[in-house]
Amino acid sequence: MVESLVDQDLGSSEAGFHPHTSHWGVFSARMTGDRLEVRPHPGDPDPNEILQNFPAALRHRARIAQPMVRKGWLENGPGPDSRRGRDEFVPVSWETALDLLGKELLRIRDGAGPGAIFGGSYGWSSAGRFHHAQSQIHRFLNVACGGYVRSVTSYSSGSSQVLIPHIIGDHEGLTKRNVSWEQIAEHTEIVVAFGGMALKNAMVAGGSVSQHVERPAMQRAAARGCNFVLVSPLRSDLPEEAMAEWVSCTPGSDTALMMAIVHTLVVEGKHDRAFLERYTSGWPVFERYLLGETDGQPKDAAWAAPLTGVSAGDIVALAAKLAGKRSLIVVSHSLQRAEHGEQPVWMGMVLAAALGQIGLPGGGYAYALGAIAYYGRRYNAVPIPTLSQGRNGISDFIPVARIADMLLNPGDSYRFNGETRQYPEIKLVYWAGGNPFHHHQDLNRLRKAFARLDTLVVHELAWTATARHADIVLPCTMTLEREDIGANSNDPLLVPMHPVARPYGQARDDYAIFADLAERLGAREAFTEGRTVRQWLEHLYGQTQAGLAEKGLPAPDFNEFWEGNGLLMPQKPDDGGYLRAFRNDPDANPLPTPSGKLQIYSETIASFGEADCPGHPTWLGPVYAPTEATPFVLISNQPKTRLHSQLDFGGHSIASKHRGREVATMHPEDAEMRGISQGDIIRLSNERGACLASAALSDSIRRGVVQLATGAWYDPQDPKEEMPLCVHGNPNVLTRDIGTSALAQGCTGQLTNIQVERFEGNLPEIRAFDPPV
Ligand SMILES: Nc1nc2c(c(=O)[nH]1)N[C@H]1C(S)=C(S)[C@@H](COP(=O)(O)OP(=O)(O)OC[C@H]3O[C@@H](n4cnc5c(=O)[nH]c(N)nc54)[C@H](O)[C@@H]3O)O[C@H]1N2
Numbered sequence: 001m002v003e004s005l006v007d008q009d010l011g012s013s014e015a016g017f018h019p020h021t022s023h024w025g026v027f028s029a030r031m032t033g034d035r036l037e038v039r040p041h042p043g044d045p046d047p048n049e050i051l052q053n054f055p056a057a058l059r060h061r062a063r064i065a066q067p068m069v070r071k072g073w074l075e076n077g078p079g080p081d082s083r084r085g086r087d088e089f090v091p092v093s094w095e096t097a098l099d100l101l102g103k104e105l106l107r108i109r110d111g112a113g114p115g116a117i118f119g120g121s122y123g124w125s126s127a128g129r130f131h132h133a134q135s136q137i138h139r140f141l142n143v144a145c146g147g148y149v150r151s152v153t154s155y156s157s158g159s160s161q162v163l164i165p166h167i168i169g170d171h172e173g174l175t176k177r178n179v180s181w182e183q184i185a186e187h188t189e190i191v192v193a194f195g196g197m198a199l200k201n202a203m204v205a206g207g208s209v210s211q212h213v214e215r216p217a218m219q220r221a222a223a224r225g226c227n228f229v230l231v232s233p234l235r236s237d238l239p240e241e242a243m244a245e246w247v248s249c250t251p252g253s254d255t256a257l258m259m260a261i262v263h264t265l266v267v268e269g270k271h272d273r274a275f276l277e278r279y280t281s282g283w284p285v286f287e288r289y290l291l292g293e294t295d296g297q298p299k300d301a302a303w304a305a306p307l308t309g310v311s312a313g314d315i316v317a318l319a320a321k322l323a324g325k326r327s328l329i330v331v332s333h334s335l336q337r338a339e340h341g342e343q344p345v346w347m348g349m350v351l352a353a354a355l356g357q358i359g360l361p362g363g364g365y366a367y368a369l370g371a372i373a374y375y376g377r378r379y380n381a382v383p384i385p386t387l388s389q390g391r392n393g394i395s396d397f398i399p400v401a402r403i404a405d406m407l408l409n410p411g412d413s414y415r416f417n418g419e420t421r422q423y424p425e426i427k428l429v430y431w432a433g434g435n436p437f438h439h440h441q442d443l444n445r446l447r448k449a450f451a452r453l454d455t456l457v458v459h460e461l462a463w464t465a466t467a468r469h470a471d472i473v474l475p476c477t478m479t480l481e482r483e484d485i486g487a488n489s490n491d492p493l494l495v496p497m498h499p500v501a502r503p504y505g506q507a508r509d510d511y512a513i514f515a516d517l518a519e520r521l522g523a524r525e526a527f528t529e530g531r532t533v534r535q536w537l538e539h540l541y542g543q544t545q546a547g548l549a550e551k552g553l554p555a556p557d558f559n560e561f562w563e564g565n566g567l568l569m570p571q572k573p574d575d576g577g578y579l580r581a582f583r584n585d586p587d588a589n590p591l592p593t594p595s596g597k598l599q600i601y602s603e604t605i606a607s608f609g610e611a612d613c614p615g616h617p618t619w620l621g622p623v624y625a626p627t628e629a630t631p632f633v634l635i636s637n638q639p640k641t642r643l644h645s646q647l648d649f650g651g652h653s654i655a656s657k658h659r660g661r662e663v664a665t666m667h668p669e670d671a672e673m674r675g676i677s678q679g680d681i682i683r684l685s686n687e688r689g690a691c692l693a694s695a696a697l698s699d700s701i702r703r704g705v706v707q708l709a710t711g712a713w714y715d716p717q718d719p720k721e722e723m724p725l726c727v728h729g730n731p732n733v734l735t736r737d738i739g740t741s742a743l744a745q746g747c748t749g750q751l752t753n754i755q756v757e758r759f760e761g762n763l764p765e766i767r768a769f770d771p772p773v
Pocket residue numbers: 122123124125126131133155156157337431432433434435436438439440459460461462464476477478479510636637638643644645646647710731732735749750
């Protein structure tokens with residue numbers, strides 16, 4: 001299905017257009033005076049509109065023009081300070097900024113030691129294999145500071161990354177080399193997508209993507225007669241092309257729904273006993289639980305109906321539709337980004353195992369398919385360019401979403417993946433390429449955590465709330481202002497990324513900033529290895545070139561690649577990966593789990609003794625049941641018109657707002673009861689905070705649910721207050737900062753409970769995109 005791109009032109013041959021790429025697709029761009037034009041790759045069957053955030057963003061006033069130091073830090077030096085995020089900034093020269101920061105890094109490195117530096121720096125930054133901010137900052141901290149406390153797992157898949165190795169095996173293999181879109185188009189008879197496969201999400205891929213194939217693949221499958229069933233509180237989680245049946249469920253209830261489907265299969269004798277016997281371990285223990293033999297509660301359709309909001313009849317009918325078919329169970333990342341998020345991921349595997357299709361073409365379990373464009377594709381057969389990060393002298397880490405806990409509770413112990421660990425004492429946090437005021441939960445708590453630091457350093461291209469909370473803000477270039485190589489291990493096109501515009505103001509590349517800082521720490525040569533940016537690109541390209549040569553394929557030299565329209569890399573066959581191999585011969589190809597099989601029961605997890613993640617999938621009760629004070633469940637999912645918070649000031653993102661606010665969707669009947677009309681400004685609140693949004697009414701959302709995408713920049717009405725109102729619509733002022741469970745400690749940002757009312761006051765101004773004083 002992925003057709004050849006060799007003959008396709010990136011559009012760069014037309015006067016002034018330069019090839020480039022992004023998380024949103026390959027494109028070419030042209031600057032005429034101050035006007036930027038962006039054109040998607042002509043070979044992309046379904047280009048992503050997010051690309052259209054670039055033109056207005058490139059020279060927007062939200063960009064950072066020069067280095068800045070927070071006034072309080074400049075006057076009083078490093079130290080805990082509750083003025084962070086409330087203080088003024090003083091513009092300084094690069095020389096001064098780097099001298100101050102160099103001195104501060106030396107003070108920490110040679111005093112408290114690199115174990116007092118948190119360099120996790122989580123975030124998506126921008127595409128490009130060399131100017132990849134995470135690689136740059138980690139390499140710098142390793143080479144020049146002796147290391148840093150890092151973070152493990154991700155906000156995306158914090159609980160599945162810990163769970164899956166215990167029960168299935170390799171997480172990367174499960175998501176990236178398993179059931180493909182090509183297989184679905186050809187073979188699948190029924191797809192049940194828990195949390196959906198929304199095109200808004202599938203259109204994004206970290207690094208680069210040259211073809212958006214999801215829509216045509218679903219269209220082809222549906223035209224062939226494949227049945228799509230969407231289980232979600234939002235109808236838009238599958239595209240129209242899938243012609244899906246919509247099962248509207250209560251948020252956080254999927255585990256119960258899956259259990260009831262399996263219960264129905266078992267009592268009707270329609271589960272695949274031969275598969276369970278041969279390929280899984282622990283089914284008998286789970287079956288006793290399922291049938292109610294261990295706790296007196298059969299997990300049948302009548303039990304699940306009130307929990308899920310799906311009628312018992314519909315559950316039984318869904319089980320009947322699945323039995324005996326080439327079925328595919330999809331569980332989205334979002335389901336595990338909530339309290340007890342391990343359970344639906346585990347139970348999804350059990351459901352797929354009970355249906356017996358795992359390992360067959362187009363069948364089985366495709367965790368996270370459709371969440372990102374690098375899932376469900378073919379893998380490249382040659383390595384893509386990768387910058388070495390060096391060796392980290394510090395072994396300590398935290399699960400990524402525990403950052404505020406760490407800063408607020410140094411020395412406290414916590415559980416993670418069967419271990420009892422201790423939070424380190426951090427003095428300095430260094431961020432490049434991420435936005436914790438986008439990604440983290442309970443932002444008022446995060447502000448308190450950041451107030452504890454001696455120093456917060458941020459490299460940013462724009463005045464995000466994270467930059468506004470920093471002590472030292474260093475302006476960096478945006479991707480269009482530098483040269484790089486774009487690639488993704490699941491996309492065949494290697495892209496020469498030509499610069500399109502000059503750096504904004506005094507902005508510099510992260511690499512150049514780190515090189516000059518490394519000099520102040522006596523490590524310039526070790527950091528740069530004496531290479532210019534162009535020499536690094538040639539060096540990194542050499543990894544792919546060598547891979548091609550090794551396979552006896554044409555391996556153009558760097559200049560030829562650089563002047564060309566993208567290099568097509570060979571890909572591995574669409575072979576179903578390790579699950580297919582396991583199915584074909586489980587003795588020769590056991591899974592990398594303790595039993596070598598799918599673990600329906602895990603002795604290892606049971607031995608950890610965590611009440612919130614027992615040894616087999618368990619219904620742990622509703623977490624997000626409405627209360628009188630907070631009668632709604634808020635879904636804060638990924639935004640359609642941008643990637644996270646990136647370029648929220650771009651044209652496409654701004655156009656999706658109403659009266660300057662982010663739009664929140666709710667059911668017309670819920671709105672009516674509260675006197676809310678389409679376009680009204682509403683106030684969303686709970687015990688942790690409050691924000692404004694603009695109301696959109698739709699019957700494509702379940703009653704009792706409100707949806708507000710992430711990514712509107714945090715905009716406190718009065719930053720001096722302890723719990724300021726965010727006037728723009730950042731849902732993370734509402735979400736709870738708690739781990740999924742003691743097993744995985746994943747992010748739980750997707751769901752929370754809230755109150756909603758019409759906002760009656762004078763509408764406050766949006767200042768998120770104005771540079772600070
Ligand atoms: N409530 C809630 N919260 C969530 C989620 C949710 O579902 N609900 N989802 C979570 C998920 S899955 C994720 S992955 C996270 C995402 O969280 P992040 O990845 O932190 O979000 P981004 O907005 O992509 O942040 C990237 C930042 O890097 C900057 N940047 C871009 N290019 C460069 C560069 O070259 N150099 C430097 N120094 N900076 C650059 C951008 O301006 C931007 O501010 O959010 C999580 N947060």
